[in-house]
Amino acid sequence: MAFAVNQDMVDRMRSVSALQAEAESESDVFKAAIKHLQEAGLEEVLYTPARQFGTYSERIGSYWSLTPRARPWAIVQPRNTEEVSKALKALVKTNGCQFAIRSGGHTCYPGSNNIVDGVTIDLGLMSQTEYNPETKLASIRPGGQWTGVYNTLEKLGVMVAGGREGLVGVGGLLTGGGKTYYTCRVGFACDQVVNYEVVLADGTITNANESENPDLFRVLKGGSSNFGIVTRFDMKTFPAHDVYDGIVTFPPSSGDAVIDAFIDFTKQLHVVDDAHILAMWVSMSQRDIAMLNGIPVDPAQPPDLTMVSMINMIMTQLDGVEASPSLERFMNVPNPINNTMKHTTLAKKVAGFLLPSNREDIWFSLNYKLDRRIIAKNVEVYDRLVKDIGERSPGCVIQMVLQPFPTSFGKHSTERGGNMFGLERFKDDSVLIIVAVEGSTPGFYDMAFPIFKAAVDEIEDYAKSVGGDFEFRYLNYCDGSQDPLSTYGPENIRKMKDAAAKFDPTGVFQTKVPGGFKISKVKTPE
Template structure:
């Protein structure tokens, strides 16, 4: 039987044997297979450690740092690309999956103003648990997305039009630092700078082991998909543009894509904001009254594909959406020629990204994302290809990358690019932190230097976007 020194380091630090999985364990194989994207499963660590508490996370970090063992951190395991939350055979994955509590704090005497969320949760479970208490949160929009990754990257939410991003609704982070200390970061506490840096700063400062998040009353929801014939695309693009322009009139929206995902989180059936969508020729519709827990499961993307994601942000201009749709058609034709059975999925997903979002973030005390300085109402674009094999992924990756580049080139010609990249949608080749603005970049670098002077989370902890890699202007 193979032996792993990484396992010995963890055991010597006091981690119990049942917290550690090695490649010969069935549970190791199952956890690897549970990553949402097949590409993430391609990296196999020496072992997986599954802590149950902040103290056990701290013990694991101290052991791995002391022995200079590289490690990755996994929450929900939903990132599209390998190495974001996985690591190869010389390293260890710290898997937070057992830290999945949803607890209403006892010190609030049942008022339910906040909730403690373990980082290993997925949003579908969070919503189902909170619904039992008539509550919800401004969290992720797909049930199988992890809590920690979404919040630390900013977090587009059902309620962003009213309450800002997910990170804007955090009141306290519990964090394990590189030296194994456990600290609580609050806006008005001893670690206020760390608190602010974590609002969109990703995994650059430590491992968050608890999120204390503001709760909201559970609303009724009217939502569903409307499928339109291809001939309706010009009308859909115009409807998207007008809807984004008029976001102020209906902040209870979720988002709209070219095909048509209509979600109204105040429970208003066929709200006036969706009038143009509902008047278009429709092949089928699933719009109905529903619940947030059900909606997040209905909205979840299929797993067991090799995924390519790229993102960009534009001014709210119909010409850019039309160009993206035109080039998407060419992409599909090329993929069909390479994948004869048509076993792939592509998405050309546009979401309103109005200045309203940044105003909510500023009102909540600000974050690292720099969106409060956005000068135009925008559109957030996600370009997706889902295929079945590694060979198909390599082929699709280049096509999607070229597609995004071509649309951005077109947008540049007409002055339509907004230089902002959403971290949670970004490919590993993109550089979202650069768009956070010089002031925020310098702030994050200072916080990282204070809390992680040995740069553990820049060098030893793999994956993600590192603030140390952001080049400052001369």
């Protein structure tokens, strides 16, 4: 009997064949790590290229970006906090064994959440979200993605201030700080966490909150993976309700008007906190633009690789108000091409707002003072970047996203006990930018990285030259070559170093976990 075989089936069969033919490492360290993990009772959730190869391949393929899809010696997927403790103790006692920690796997620079010569602890089976109506707290496991969190909580009539894109993972966003739709009202996502359940380097399971391990509690708010593996976040909730949200698309010729509206909006966030915006300069194919705007596309239609440049204003009125004064100036920008504004919920919004997947990705982030000259320089450099990289890699996606970063964000954090960012020390409003490029042509990453980094360096140098430098880098957007922890201020650097020495005295998370930003690499303030 004949049957149809589509390309997806062919790719899967090729993948399985390749994995079956792949031998396991001959390393004695690998063999010892496997032995220790098996002795810890983790055989059922231990995957290697030669054993449970289907699940091994599936977990590697589940990374949003191609860039971190390394092939570790093995993947271990704990099902609960106790198994995280067992896995951690097994790997720590394996001499010479390094390991990676993955929650959602959305960070895209190489080595951030995966490893080659080592073992990846994959928290993907720990993705549950629970709600306690008495405490009004949501208990969220680290391996979930925000689409699932929001779907669960909205059905219960509540919401949390979490990620803004459906595939972003819980653990990385919250330990890195977490910019949310509600930062203008309640600070960062980490400011809404009231308790962390943490597995320390020696396997001890503990809690960190205002009364229990308060020093650990504080540094986990933005200090990333330097202190332990967080296995549960207890977060404040608020009533769920509709928002008025969508994308209004403009041609590049409307850029000056968008910049003026952006500056006015940022200034008014000190007194008005009812809306959230992203100003996105984007160059991609018509097909990708349609997908980003939620417009149905024919999957059988081959994509047109011709790059098109547009400005997408991604706007969310948090109270569901259509005629919001906060967004009026954006709505009055001339020559709109498309408008998808509508009433929706956050769960539906993030489920539909997905960046293109299965490409190699490079992200860089900067902050600089709110200055029209620097924004104009951004646009100038971006236009050259589109030309330089676009000519070398047809079909790539290049984005520059401007986000308001007023001083009120730091005030909200301080009111809630503070975090590691140290934003309270700044007196000037700023702009948070992410410049991102995605491509799938052979050798894309190696080709694009130096061009991309030079462009970001040019923006940073220009900001410094006009007195617009802002010494803060948002960790969750940074490339691995950047150094966000060093920008948190001397006091917070000391707090992180002290906490790392206290809760991880043997330096497990500094030496055996090479991925991520390490507080040990930051110079101790004098």
